[in-house]
Amino acid sequence: MAAAAPPPPPTPAPSAPTGLPDSDSTPVGHPLFSRIRLATPLDVPNIQKLIHQMAIFEKLTHLFTATESDLASTLFKSPPFQSFTIFLLEVSSRPFEKDSNLHSQNFTPIERIINLDHSLSDPEAETFRNGINGDAVVAGFVLFFPNYSTFLGKPGFYVEDLFVRECYRRKGLGKMLLSAVASQAVKMGYGRVEWVVLDWNVNAIKFYEEMGANVLPEWRICRITGPALEAYRDAI
Amino acid sequence: MAAAAPPPPPTPAPSAPTGLPDSDSTPVGHPLFSRIRLATPLDVPNIQKLIHQMAIFEKLTHLFTATESDLASTLFKSPPFQSFTIFLLEVSSRPFEKDSNLHSQNFTPIERIINLDHSLSDPEAETFRNGINGDAVVAGFVLFFPNYSTFLGKPGFYVEDLFVRECYRRKGLGKMLLSAVASQAVKMGYGRVEWVVLDWNVNAIKFYEEMGANVLPEWRICRITGPALEAYRDAI
Numbered sequence: 362m363a364a365a366a367p368p369p370p371p372t373p374a375p376s377a378p379t380g381l382p383d384s385d386s387t388p389v390g391h392p393l394f395s396r397i398r399l400a401t402p403l404d405v406p407n408i409q410k411l412i413h414q415m416a417i418f419e420k421l422t423h424l425f426t427a428t429e430s431d432l433a434s435t436l437f438k439s440p441p442f443q444s445f446t447i448f449l450l451e452v453s454s455r456p457f458e459k460d461s462n463l464h465s466q467n468f469t470p471i472e473r474i475i476n477l478d479h480s481l482s483d484p485e486a487e488t489f490r491n492g493i494n495g496d497a498v499v500a501g502f503v504l505f506f507p508n509y510s511t512f513l514g515k516p517g518f519y520v521e522d523l524f525v526r527e528c529y530r531r532k533g534l535g536k537m538l539l540s541a542v543a544s545q546a547v548k549m550g551y552g553r554v555e556w557v558v559l560d561w562n563v564n565a566i567k568f569y570e571e572m573g574a575n576v577l578p579e580w581r582i583c584r585i586t587g588p589a590l591e592a593y594r595d596a597i
Numbered sequence: 598m599a600a601a602a603p604p605p606p607p608t609p610a611p612s613a614p615t616g617l618p619d620s621d622s623t624p625v626g627h628p629l630f631s632r633i634r635l636a637t638p639l640d641v642p643n644i645q646k647l648i649h650q651m652a653i654f655e656k657l658t659h660l661f662t663a664t665e666s667d668l669a670s671t672l673f674k675s676p677p678f679q680s681f682t683i684f685l686l687e688v689s690s691r692p693f694e695k696d697s698n699l700h701s702q703n704f705t706p707i708e709r710i711i712n713l714d715h716s717l718s719d720p721e722a723e724t725f726r727n728g729i730n731g732d733a734v735v736a737g738f739v740l741f742f743p744n745y746s747t748f749l750g751k752p753g754f755y756v757e758d759l760f761v762r763e764c765y766r767r768k769g770l771g772k773m774l775l776s777a778v779a780s781q782a783v784k785m786g787y788g789r790v791e792w793v794v795l796d797w798n799v800n801a802i803k804f805y806e807e808m809g810a811n812v813l814p815e816w817r818i819c820r821i822t823g824p825a826l827e828a829y830r831d832a833i
Contacts, residue, residue: 412747427750435751444680445745445752471833504747509681511648511740511758514663515671516681517822519755522747543821543829553822560817573825577818580793581802585779586753589809590790593779597707 391477393452395534397541398463398470400447400502405433407489407499408447415524441467442549445506448541450525450534453497471541475532483528501525503538510552517553518546539572557582627713629688631770633777634699634706636683636738641669643725643735644683651760677703678785681742684777686761686770689733707777711768719764737761739774746788753789754782775808793818 400408409429416425436445451457463470483489489498501524508519520542525534543554558565558576566576585593636644645665652661672681687693699706719725725734737760744755756778761771779790794801794812802812821829 416748421748425748427748431750435745439679443675444743504745506743506745507680508744508755509671509740509742509757512652512657512661512663514667519744521745537833540829540833543826544831544833547826547830552826553820554826555818555820557816558819559815561815566817569819572821573828574819574821577820579795579797580818581796582791582813582816583794583805583810584789584791584813585808585810586789590779590783590788592809593776594783595780597773597776597780
């Protein structure tokens with residue numbers, strides 16, 4: 362949760378995630394082909410780098426200790442959506458090749474074309490190359506997992522992290538990732554999607570409210586961690 | 598989470614959950630035998646009643662819709678601790694009979710004797726009888742599930758609800774339930790236990806801080822629910 366509450370666009374791109382074009386239309390300007398798919402263990406190196414960037418962005422690198430090994434040993438233990446789940450965001454300057462391996466029973470990748478006014482330069486393209494689609498790179502991710510409302514008597518999703526790399530922000534991609542989680546929640550009959558935001562991050566709060574979220578003013582997070590948690594090893 | 602942040606004792610009982618007596622000692626005063634065990638589908642009627650009481654306590658009955666059927670169809674889908682998990686608190690005026698059915702591979706019930714100065718009257722004893730141990734009644738519960746810290750690269754537990762029925766409060770039972778979750782987290786190598794509290798509930802905050810928790814002042818919860826969530830059904 363220190364890692365939560367993403368850096369959303371200060372102002373949401375008003376019409377950023379456009380639909381796929383009709384078959385007879387052609388993307389205009391500088392199309393950015395974007396795809397959301399379920400992450401797999403093969404994505405751990407990129408995920409670890411994204412989390413590290415998030416820690417830098419939040420000035421919380423002193424709290425960041427997760428290694429690739431930590432992530433690999435704790436993620437992907439359950440089928441998608443039953444526990445910790447990651448949607449990976451990839452972008453490319455050309456259409457994604459069809460990859461039937463990505464179509465799981467649980468989730469069909471979401472593809473959108475974002476028409477940019479200017480071509481985009483990604484200084485970290487080599488670092489975040491996904492290795493399967495020519496120039497496609499990993500641009501962001503969202504990590505979420507089921508939570509539960511006893512009042513509703515049904516599950517929801519809690520979004521732990523939402524992150525888009527700097528050069529891809531303010532294009533509607535964060536909104537696209539969060540919308541994908543919300544849409545999945547509705548499809549599964551879930552009752553809520555929740556996450557946290559820093560109270561001084563007024564741009565993020567405005568962005569979330571425009572997405573239909575309520576900010577709950579009175580609740581505070583309590584946390585036991587580190588030595589204080591270790592002290593409970595034999596406490597009971 | 599509307600249902601979260603329990604009614605903890607305004608002042609924690611300083612030495613309430615005592616250890617089991619040595620074999621040659623006898624409980625003094627009015628012993629209250631207490632036991633924490635994993636809930637099962639058979640406990641759903643009592644769990645539903647406890648949640649309803651919690652909604653009344655929090656003056657949030659307008660948000661409470663969970664039926665026994667809702668709970669039965671969404672809980673107990675995964676092995677304990679892998680998803681939504683409930684510890685049930687039972688109390689009795691006499692020792693609990695050994696019940697080998699309650700000793701699962703995952704969790705051995707925790708028993709404690711609380712020595713009360715006065716005998717205790719439970720006006721709802723008949724309603725919350727557990728049906729398996731003479732006069733034993735269900736006194737409270739805690740519902741929790743795994744969450745995940747990307748900074749630590751490991752899971753934790755999120756405590757959604759902690760509730761102790763009114764006549765059993767201020768005896769250390771809430772602390773015993775929360776300690777059981779913290780202890781389980783340590784045993785599983787998890788990094789955190791988290792929950793939420795209302796910012797004006799200074800007694801609860803004091804109680805939690807004495808248990809080793811930090812209250813994070815800056816984070817706010819965002820929630821999409823109801824029609825605002827439904828709107829995402831075909832949003833992407």
